[in-house]
Amino acid sequence: MLKNKMKLKSQFISNYSLAAFGIFGALNLMSSAQAQTLQDYDWSGPYIGASLGAAHNRASFDASTSDGFVGSYFTPPDPEQIAGEADKSASRSRLSAGLFGGYGQQFDRLYLGLEAGLNSLSFDESSSSGGIYESNTTASFTNEVSVKSDWQASLRARVGWTEKRWLAYLTGGLAASRIRMDATFSDNLATGAFGSASDNDTKLGWIIGLGGEYALSESWTIRAEYLYADYGKADTTAVVTNSNYPTLANDLKSSVDLKTQILSVGVAYRF
DSSP, X not given: OHHHHHHHHHHHHHHHHHHHHHHHXXXXXXXXXXXXXXXXXXXXXXXXXEEEEEEEEEEEEEEEOOXXXXXXXXXXXXXXHHHHHHOEEEEEEEEEEEEEEEEEEEETTEEEEEEEEEEEEEEEEEEEEEEEOSSOTTOEEEEEEEEEEEEEEEEEEEEEEEETTEEEEEEEEEEEEEEEEEEEEEEOSTTOEEEEEEEEEEEEEEEEEEEEEEESSSSEEEEEEXXXXXXXXXXXXXXXXXXXXXXXXXXXXXXXXXXXXXXXEEEEEEO
């Protein structure tokens, strides 16, 4: 009887060992298959994702007007002085959240794709300039300009090189942002001159950048990306008048040159 029990126990251990080796072997094959899949990761197909990072925005301000013509309110050297005082800049860094999506195709190691993105900017800055008129030291002027931009959209091509789970890429294309400008000019000559203007328009610009992406699994990837966008100049024009001199007036154009930089990390789901 003892001999039969030992035989049954030995058979149980043997069967258990075979089952354990079988399960282990199956898991090992699955793991090897997944590893091989990721080693030969194919970046082709559509994807969507989200990002979080920092946006650094910079605005350069200037102003321009003219004098010397019949009916001009400003006299020499007012235009040069106003322009010189207005030549300032302001910058601000803010947290930036983004959404993106696109499609790409891998050709051997070469990757070609197209991506659309939307990022928050939260940029709101102003510049105040002025001084005593050089043409009339009994009066002074003030010129105030503000600029605001909440978001940035882009449509970009992506060209990259793949290496197993990695994708390194360059990107560039078109950018768009809605830019609001407000400008106010005033002085204290006689009854005082005044002029104001506002503009709220979607401005197109160009955008370039670079990034790197890593495949965590067949469906999920992570990325780090840097984007630089330039919108050129946005402007608005105010008519400056003084009720004490009703026949005199000047157009005063205030301009803002806006540039943005975004550094972010993101996660994407690939279909």
